[in-house]
Amino acid sequence: MTSVAERDGKAGQMTRRTPLAARRDLDWIGIPLVAAVGLAAYWLLPDDLALLTRIAASALFVLSLDLVLGYGGIATLGQAAMFGTGAYAAGIVAVNWNNDPFAMLAVGGLAGGLIALVTGALILHARGLTLLMLTIAVGQIVQEVANKARDWTGGSDGLSGIDPAPVLGLFRFDMFGRTSYLFALAVLVVGLLVARRIVRSPFGLACRGVKEDPLRISAIGGSPKSYLVVLYGVAGVFAGVAGALTAVTSGIVGLDSAGFPWSAEALVMLVLGGTGRLYGAVIGTAAFMGIHHILAASDPFHWMGFIGLFLIGIVLFLPGGIASGVERLGGLLRGKGDGA
Amino acid sequence: MTKLLEVEGLSKNFGGLQVSSDISMTLNAGDRCALIGPNGAGKTTFVNLVTGVIPPSAGTIRLDGRDITRLSAAERVRLGLIRSFQVARLFKSMTVREHLELAVLQRDRRTFRLFANVAKVAGLADEVAGLLDTMGLTQVAHTAVGSLAYGQQRLLEIALALAMKPKVLILDEPAAGVPHSESQRILDAIDRLPKDLAVLMIEHDMDLVFRFARTIVVLAQGRLLCSGTAKEIVADPRVREVYLGSRANAH
Numbered sequence: 001m002t003s004v005a006e007r008d009g010k011a012g013q014m015t016r017r018t019p020l021a022a023r024r025d026l027d028w029i030g031i032p033l034v035a036a037v038g039l040a041a042y043w044l045l046p047d048d049l050a051l052l053t054r055i056a057a058s059a060l061f062v063l064s065l066d067l068v069l070g071y072g073g074i075a076t077l078g079q080a081a082m083f084g085t086g087a088y089a090a091g092i093v094a095v096n097w098n099n100d101p102f103a104m105l106a107v108g109g110l111a112g113g114l115i116a117l118v119t120g121a122l123i124l125h126a127r128g129l130t131l132l133m134l135t136i137a138v139g140q141i142v143q144e145v146a147n148k149a150r151d152w153t154g155g156s157d158g159l160s161g162i163d164p165a166p167v168l169g170l171f172r173f174d175m176f177g178r179t180s181y182l183f184a185l186a187v188l189v190v191g192l193l194v195a196r197r198i199v200r201s202p203f204g205l206a207c208r209g210v211k212e213d214p215l216r217i218s219a220i221g222g223s224p225k226s227y228l229v230v231l232y233g234v235a236g237v238f239a240g241v242a243g244a245l246t247a248v249t250s251g252i253v254g255l256d257s258a259g260f261p262w263s264a265e266a267l268v269m270l271v272l273g274g275t276g277r278l279y280g281a282v283i284g285t286a287a288f289m290g291i292h293h294i295l296a297a298s299d300p301f302h303w304m305g306f307i308g309l310f311l312i313g314i315v316l317f318l319p320g321g322i323a324s325g326v327e328r329l330g331g332l333l334r335g336k337g338d339g340a
Numbered sequence: 341m342t343k344l345l346e347v348e349g350l351s352k353n354f355g356g357l358q359v360s361s362d363i364s365m366t367l368n369a370g371d372r373c374a375l376i377g378p379n380g381a382g383k384t385t386f387v388n389l390v391t392g393v394i395p396p397s398a399g400t401i402r403l404d405g406r407d408i409t410r411l412s413a414a415e416r417v418r419l420g421l422i423r424s425f426q427v428a429r430l431f432k433s434m435t436v437r438e439h440l441e442l443a444v445l446q447r448d449r450r451t452f453r454l455f456a457n458v459a460k461v462a463g464l465a466d467e468v469a470g471l472l473d474t475m476g477l478t479q480v481a482h483t484a485v486g487s488l489a490y491g492q493q494r495l496l497e498i499a500l501a502l503a504m505k506p507k508v509l510i511l512d513e514p515a516a517g518v519p520h521s522e523s524q525r526i527l528d529a530i531d532r533l534p535k536d537l538a539v540l541m542i543e544h545d546m547d548l549v550f551r552f553a554r555t556i557v558v559l560a561q562g563r564l565l566c567s568g569t570a571k572e573i574v575a576d577p578r579v580r581e582v583y584l585g586s587r588a589n590a591h
Contacts, residue, residue, distance in 0.1 A: 212431040
């Protein structure tokens with residue numbers, strides 16, 4: 001009997017520091033690092049600004065998925081429903097009424113949040129595979145509505161003619177995509193800061209509890225479903241803003257922005273980067289889209305296969321995603337530093 | 341004496357099987373009561389009925405004078421009827437401190453604050469520090485629960501229940517799985533619970549029962565067999581018969 005207690009005691013001491021501590025360190029430098037690397041890329045890769053812009057906007061979308069999956073445990077393959085809704089809402093507003101980029105983001109966020117709250121309230125009583133199916137269904141419905149409402153959305157031709165006004169009336173969206181990229185990067189960094197604030201709030205703490213054990217949350221007097229619905233709504237705002245950001249920076253919204261492949265791709269990028277860390281979403285998106293870009297240029301026929309191999313490798317050797325590898329490395333360095 | 345928990349004629353049938361029949365009992369403020377009974381006596385069913393995990397077939401439950409028979413488990417918790425679990429049921433990746441923060445925030449209904457910082461919520465840090473101190477968990481405050489010794493997990497279970505400021509606290513085998521040498525620490529922790537709290541402990545270990553309880557309720561085959569002070573229960577021939585009888589059957 002005492003041996004059990006001893007063993008437990010030792011285990012407690014051993015696991016006390018490294019993983020949590022390394023994670024906390026990265027929490028501090030993660031967001032400034034994204035900003036710094038993002039700015040460095042602006043100088044170093046001036047010919048790839050279009051790709052970098054897409055990465056920044058997509059990272060915000062993957063971040064929204066990390067909020068629902070990584071912090072709420074909601075398995076979804078329909079996150080693009082919120083992205084698409086936000087993109088179309090922002091695009092329609094820009095074409096018809098107001099093309100201020102911040103107004104577009106606000107409208108996109110509002111639309112994404114609303115659709116998430118409404119559909120979340122309807123489907124989040126379900127779990128596992130059933131929930132997965134329902135999220136896919138929501139995505140398909142949004143896509144079909146966009147397809148049928150041709151007068152507003154352009155249907156299968158896509159919504160074009162989005163011409164955003166200069167940012168703050170000062171910075172024009174130039175043909176080289178400089179303003180687009182810096183705008184997208186700024187929105188991503190602000191998104192990361194807001195997301196970090198939320199996951200560290202009392203609400204974020206409760207959501208982590210729901211993810212681990214919803215019944216235990218009920219046993220301390222909470223309602224798991226209401227946490228999940230609100231979280232889904234908040235993530236919907238992020239996804240909607242990401243969609244609007246894409247509309248602002250690309251000037252076009254297509255049906256694929258609400259499609260199933262986009263939801264699935266976001267999930268792949270998140271798993272690649274690592275869930276439940278926020279910056280994992282950025283790492284995963286940059287890795288996936290960066291590799292895609294390089295491989296698609298050098299070997300346009302087999303790039304998907306390479307991405308697949310890469311993904312299998314990550315899942316086998318770094319089940320926590322690339323971010324967990326970085327954390328382990330940080331833990332090792334820290335361990336050495338302590339020893340010396 | 342305030343009656344905190346009043347159970348009247350509580351019954352539960354699963355189809356034709358009657359697992360609880362006509363159980364009545366009262367807990368007053370300050371009570372330290374143990375619920376005992378041989379295996380299959382219906383102790384767990386009784387706890388599940390009282391806490392609202394399963395609905396009763398008949399009977400009423402009142403908490404502090406209010407009828408809670410139709411309320412959900414979460415609603416009963418919010419009114420102050422709190423239980424701990426037989427097998428420590430905690431959030432494995434959260435630290436000890438985060439558990440207590442969550443319980444206190446949930447109790448005060450501050451969990452829908454999306455932009456507040458947990459570290460800066462007024463009064464929270466002090467209250468959590470007090471709870472950690474009461475249960476002797478200050479040393480492990482920042483340890484993830486998954487790597488905590490089992491005895492400490494049980495202490496955290498009690499701390500969690502305490503964080504919710506219960507009126508009635510139901511402890512379901514609080515020392516189950518803890519080495520006998522360490523069960524005293526659990527009892528010490530229970531001793532430090534607020535005096536005006538009504539505590540009902542479900543327990544197998546008679547040694548623990550006699551160290552804790554001032555009154556004892558005995559269940560057998562889904563019925564209330566008898567209740568009284570510890571001395572009365574020891575002397576009661578029916579209790580011996582139930583326990584010895586069930587043991588004789590088991591062998």
